[in-house]
Amino acid sequence: MTKKSSCYLDAMAMLEAADEIHSPQVCEQALQHMAQDITRDLGETYPLVLAVMGGAVVFTGKLLPLLKFPLDFDYIHITRYGDRLQGGEFEWLREPYEVAGRDVLVLDDILDEGHTMKAIVAEIMARGANSCHSAVFANKLLPKNKAITADYVGLDVPNRFVFGFGMDAKKLWRNLDGIYAMSEPD
Numbered sequence: 001m002t003k004k005s006s007c008y009l010d011a012m013a014m015l016e017a018a019d020e021i022h023s024p025q026v027c028e029q030a031l032q033h034m035a036q037d038i039t040r041d042l043g044e045t046y047p048l049v050l051a052v053m054g055g056a057v058v059f060t061g062k063l064l065p066l067l068k069f070p071l072d073f074d075y076i077h078i079t080r081y082g083d084r085l086q087g088g089e090f091e092w093l094r095e096p097y098e099v100a101g102r103d104v105l106v107l108d109d110i111l112d113e114g115h116t117m118k119a120i121v122a123e124i125m126a127r128g129a130n131s132c133h134s135a136v137f138a139n140k141l142l143p144k145n146k147a148i149t150a151d152y153v154g155l156d157v158p159n160r161f162v163f164g165f166g167m168d169a170k171k172l173w174r175n176l177d178g179i180y181a182m183s184e185p186d
């Protein structure tokens, strides 16, 4: 039998200690509701849909086939957490291109303090977009005001570090189909 790496063991221990917040079934239902709302509001605008890498990858992959109207798709990449549990400075790894005159829909995995989405929307509007809507799969419930609220929210999550459904904790477990919260120190 092969020896399991310490990364593998750490990942399994993290999942074992975590609490399930939203099951895969609840996540799928939330996706359906989001798709209906987005279709109702943006279905005739031929939007440019921008996924925020890398957290939006699962949300995007599951949402796009539910949007049964014409759209363009591209991605942007901005990060401020890396493998940390606290946000820091922004780093743009791929800026938004060819947004002038477009109705843009930004997809991201989570709205936490909202600084990332606020910076994205500001950048897109500064580049001449006609409009910019935001859709996040998870909205973290915080005891303070956020920098921005999202136009479309899949599910609320508690004020804990969550992972799964595209979200990583210390770079782990983006690939889970439900949402989990890391165990809290005793």
Ligand SMILES: O=P(O)(O)OC[C@H]1O[C@H](OP(=O)(O)OP(=O)(O)O)[C@H](O)[C@@H]1O
Binding pocket: 052, 053, 054, 055, 056, 078, 079, 080, 081, 082, 087, 108, 109, 110, 111, 112, 113, 114, 115, 116, 117, 168
């Ligand atoms: O609302 P905020 O407090 O700004 O946090 C939300 C952002 O943080 C995460 O990105 P991260 O910087 O971890 O990059 P990632 O997408 O590569 O995980 C997440 O994907 C959001 O983009």
